[in-house]
Amino acid sequence: MAMESNAATRAERTPRNRDDTIHRALSEAIVDHRLAPGARLPEDALAEAFEVSRTSIRKALQRLALEHLVTLRTNRGAQVAKPSPDEAREVFAARRLAECALVDWVVDALGDDDLTALHELVDRERRAQADGAQHEAIQLSAAFHIRLARVAHNAPFATFIEQLARRSSLVIAVYGSASSVGCECGDHGEILALLAGGERERARQWMTRHLEGIERSLNFDGERRETPDFNALFGRHGPTQTASEE
Template identity: 50%
Template sequence: MSDSRQTAKTTSSGRGQVSGSGPGDNGLDAIYRSISEAIIEHRLKPGARLREDALADVFGVSRTGIRKVLQRLALEQLVTLTPRRGASVTRPSVDEARDVFEARLLVECAMMDAAAKRITEEDIQELQEMAKQEREALRNREQRIAIKLSAIFHARLAEISGNRTLAGFVGQLASRSSLILAVYGNAGHLGCESHDHDNLIDFLAAGDGAKASDFMERHLKSIEASLSIFEEPEETPDLWDIFAVDA
């Protein structure tokens, strides 16, 4: 076994710590976060198989615990469970991609008026910092990080609107969009101008919900219009290599 794999098992700050928590809720929550982040950041690519036995070995928990985590991810449509085949990272179809963006248009645009009324100076500063980090990621050609930051930005905007139920829905849609961008997006950009989020913040800061809603519509349509279809071969990832990064 390589040194990195030994580290993933034995380090006090790595996956060994998760196994020390046992198969309880806290330990499984940590595994859920690790896998979902790996999916959103495109370290686990769409279509990649997720073997229960391998994940159980990596995280030091039972297959029953891993199965619970995969079922939770499947409910959020980040993972697909297939009888006799097991789990794999969801690979959205073209129709699913269109459905997700249609849902985002309906929900996120409608939330901008409430967000414009409720936004605080602290919220504005937080969003501006998020937008700055996203621009830097794009400038450094860190596509997977930029995709993750964009999803976080949109989820935070939804939270500012004050409707927790819709904010949770937008968070799920944003995560699914990360998969869609990983599959159908173009390298080097997210299908929108790098300053789009800054412009959106300006409208919200001015309290203009109508302009923010109109801009959000153009923003989301621009992202969807940039998508292109390509085939990517299925792969079985090295789970030790992926999750040893967190060790």
């Protein structure tokens, strides 16, 4: 891990910046799949890597837990979150609703500086994709949605979408196939063009299809061993199909 060099390099003076640096480093590592879902995050090891005490690490982990990027179990420490299929569906449903709802405000507020910044993100993502820079491409894909949400100049909504975008990357890390990451690329450019052209309804359609496309590419049947489905395994009707209660 090239983490400790990063942390040591940009050791900002003021305390708040330092905390943010730790939080951001962990967040980015989780979002771009350098830290796998389920990976344990022992406080001691992280404290050594970042050259701080456990106190600062705990602060970062607490925050990441509120953002649903790590799970915190009492006396058992922190680990990178492994969203359940239900959680994954809720995240994508929320994104479809939120990002489409924001289209009107985005179109109204879209300025030249926004456009150039967004175009640059699309380009960089495309290049990273072509170069096989997987981690960077994932990061840039989330960054596009995050930057887009900021156009509307509504901080609460922007941070909401920001959190959802990061959680989506985590969902893809758990359930995504190779195509999950790859197929997004063209969509972002298209959505941007529609927004710039003021075609609100078509922009909403593309956004919806874009997010649905990612969700469809997920595979929830995989070797997910979190809580085995005992009904399907041992139910009285065999493994044909059993309706799970709850």
